[in-house]
Amino acid sequence: MVGSSRADHETASVEPGQDLLIVGFGNDLAGDDGVGLEVVRLLRRWPRPSGVRVEEGGSDSLRLPGLWHGEARVWLVDAVVSGRPPGSLLRLGHEEILAVPQRHATVHHLSLPESLRWIFLAYPPMAAVRYELWGIEPLRVGLAAGLSPPVADAACSVASALRRALADRVSGAVGLPA
Amino acid sequence: MSPSGRNIVIPHLGRVEGHGGIFVKVVGGTVHEVNMDIFEGSRYYEALLKGKHFLEVQGIITRVCAICSANHTVAALTALEDALSVRQSERIHTLRGLLLLGATIESHALHVFALALPDFLGFDSVIAMAAKYPDEVAFALRLKQLGNRVQELVGGRAVHPINTLVGGFGKLPGHRDVRAIRDELASALPPLLGFVELAASLDVPEWAAQPTVFVALRPYEEAFRFRGVSICTSRGEEFPLAAYRDVIREFTVEHSHAKHSALVSGETYMVGSMARLKLWGHLLKGRARESFERLFPRGVVDNILLNNWAQLVELVHSVEHGIEVCDELLGMPECAREMVPYEVRAGRGVGAIEVPRGTLFHEYEIDDEGLVVSANVVTPTAQNLANTERDLRAATEHLLADHASIDDGQLRLNLEMVARAYDPCISCSVHVTRLAAGEA
Numbered sequence: 001m002v003g004s005s006r007a008d009h010e011t012a013s014v015e016p017g018q019d020l021l022i023v024g025f026g027n028d029l030a031g032d033d034g035v036g037l038e039v040v041r042l043l044r045r046w047p048r049p050s051g052v053r054v055e056e057g058g059s060d061s062l063r064l065p066g067l068w069h070g071e072a073r074v075w076l077v078d079a080v081v082s083g084r085p086p087g088s089l090l091r092l093g094h095e096e097i098l099a100v101p102q103r104h105a106t107v108h109h110l111s112l113p114e115s116l117r118w119i120f121l122a123y124p125p126m127a128a129v130r131y132e133l134w135g136i137e138p139l140r141v142g143l144a145a146g147l148s149p150p151v152a153d154a155a156c157s158v159a160s161a162l163r164r165a166l167a168d169r170v171s172g173a174v175g176l177p178a
Numbered sequence: 179m180s181p182s183g184r185n186i187v188i189p190h191l192g193r194v195e196g197h198g199g200i201f202v203k204v205v206g207g208t209v210h211e212v213n214m215d216i217f218e219g220s221r222y223y224e225a226l227l228k229g230k231h232f233l234e235v236q237g238i239i240t241r242v243c244a245i246c247s248a249n250h251t252v253a254a255l256t257a258l259e260d261a262l263s264v265r266q267s268e269r270i271h272t273l274r275g276l277l278l279l280g281a282t283i284e285s286h287a288l289h290v291f292a293l294a295l296p297d298f299l300g301f302d303s304v305i306a307m308a309a310k311y312p313d314e315v316a317f318a319l320r321l322k323q324l325g326n327r328v329q330e331l332v333g334g335r336a337v338h339p340i341n342t343l344v345g346g347f348g349k350l351p352g353h354r355d356v357r358a359i360r361d362e363l364a365s366a367l368p369p370l371l372g373f374v375e376l377a378a379s380l381d382v383p384e385w386a387a388q389p390t391v392f393v394a395l396r397p398y399e400e401a402f403r404f405r406g407v408s409i410c411t412s413r414g415e416e417f418p419l420a421a422y423r424d425v426i427r428e429f430t431v432e433h434s435h436a437k438h439s440a441l442v443s444g445e446t447y448m449v450g451s452m453a454r455l456k457l458w459g460h461l462l463k464g465r466a467r468e469s470f471e472r473l474f475p476r477g478v479v480d481n482i483l484l485n486n487w488a489q490l491v492e493l494v495h496s497v498e499h500g501i502e503v504c505d506e507l508l509g510m511p512e513c514a515r516e517m518v519p520y521e522v523r524a525g526r527g528v529g530a531i532e533v534p535r536g537t538l539f540h541e542y543e544i545d546d547e548g549l550v551v552s553a554n555v556v557t558p559t560a561q562n563l564a565n566t567e568r569d570l571r572a573a574t575e576h577l578l579a580d581h582a583s584i585d586d587g588q589l590r591l592n593l594e595m596v597a598r599a600y601d602p603c604i605s606c607s608v609h610v611t612r613l614a615a616g617e618a
Contacts, residue, residue, distance in 0.1 A: 110288075114305060117305045121316050
């Protein structure tokens with residue numbers, strides 16, 4: 001049984017075969033686009049179960065294979081434009097994120113869904129990875145440093161939610177889409 | 179649509195929101211207006227650097243771009259070392275060359291295979307291509323990742339290098355790691371040559387062709403290289419690097435946030451892979467030379483769509499020369515660190531290198547305490563913008579003349595192909611995921 005104290009997190013492990021990589025994507029200099037990075041930085045301040053790694057992915061999601069060390073599951077944290085109020089959290093499961101039709105994010109960066117589809121084709125060992133997207137609705141995306149107030153608040157909330165989700169995984173109460 | 183008044187609007191080039199678009203106005207069969215609207219933020223960096231210590235420059239300026247971060251780093255270090263009269267050692271020069279090759283592999287692999295080739299093969303994306311070319315699509319991403327790993331090896335990480343310093347490197351890669359990268363490069367060459375054959379089998383339309391002035395740096399040695407010693411044009415002119423402001427005139431236009439550039443004569447010009455092949459393709463060797471002759475049997479002709487194939491030739495060169503550079507490094511004694519000593523003093527320096535999209539200029543003036551007095555960065559995309567508009571105009575005129583009934587959708591696709599062929603670095607900023615299908 002694992003609770004939420006620091007000591008418990010330091011000694012606990014996720015279930016065998018459930019190793020997890022959490023990657024935040026974004027650009028610190030593009031306003032709320034940097035929220036994925038902020039979330040994983042907050043998450044790094046807390047102890048994590050062994051078997052869980054946290055990485056910053058920058059703005060090129062095609063770098064994911066270089067960050068992956070064989071984890072069965074990969075959680076992606078990114079800004080997501082869906083028309084919801086700024087700061088809203090949207091969680092998408094494996095099939096949902098792969099089905100998002102978006103292609104290019106910029107002229108020389110593919111979007112996250114397109115990148116995942118390409119990685120699926122190019123890296124057979126990663127074909128079995130199950131993804132989940134933790135998406136945060138931005139308020140402003142453009143050349144600016146720092147997050148807007150509602151998105152900065154959301155970054156803290158999402159980091160806490162991720163921390164709780166990690167605790168659930170250790171205790172066996174995994175609340176993930178298949 | 180009335181033939182007497184027709185506006186072709188591509189609001190978001192490459193499905194990019196708020197960063198680049200194309201507007202073409204046609205009246206009575208004549209192209210009246212062509213605008214390529216760009217938002218580019220690099221100007222802010224120049225002001226940001228004023229008053230900063232020169233040792234902070236690299237960490238700031240590399241953030242201009244995520245995919246070009248190694249290139250901006252090397253250009254900045256070269257300019258600062260010029261200002262400080264630091265002479266690079268052979269090993270530092272060689273390692274920086276390998277870093278530039280890794281950046282070129284990453285950038286060209288993504289552009290040629292994911293962003294350009296689908297247009298020529300009739301697919302709407304690289305993923306759709308996988309249905310017919312599964313092995314090629316898989317290899318393309320692995321090649322891009324190899325470019326990342328080369329940059330990690332030399333720069334300390336795949337983006338925004340931290341191991342590169344004024345005067346040297348913080349940590350030198352060991353022979354075991356260099357040998358591993360060398361082997362990966364060697365194994366990438368055969369499948370890459372398969373792409374050359376694929377590209378050679380494709381027809382490249384000629385509606386984008388028009389005479390162009392090309393500009394590229396003269397290589398520092400008698401070989402095809404991405405670092406140079408002077409500025410050369412395809413008209414036979416040659417200028418010292420330090421005189422770049424006298425050769426290239428930047429100017430503002432109302433419709434774009436980015437500056438445009440022209441030669442002092444007022445002519446627009448092109449920098450990039452095709453310019454480098456036009457001026458220095460005869461210096462290519464080995465499989466790169468064979469690829470050049472295969473894809474450009476009549477030499478470099480003035481058709482911007484062929485810039486995609488020029489990048490493919492440079493990919494072969496970068497992989498092939500990367501192997502040679504690794505061999506050079508393996509021939510040097512292994513050591514942990516190498517720094518050239520220097521004294522801080524006032525000075526001004528220029529760094530010019532050839533990066534994936536063309537010639538990149540950095541210039542810094544520092545005072546006797548090492549603080550930046552002024553900074554100037556001229557990017558390849560800014561230099562190419564005026565020529566891009568010129569090519570868009572010519573392409574529109576040719577397409578309307580040859581196919582009077584061409585519909586707006588086809589015209590938009592063809593104009594996007596022209597703009598994409600320049601591989602413009604409009605912005606490396608935004609990475610949001612969009613759920614609305616219409617904005618895919």
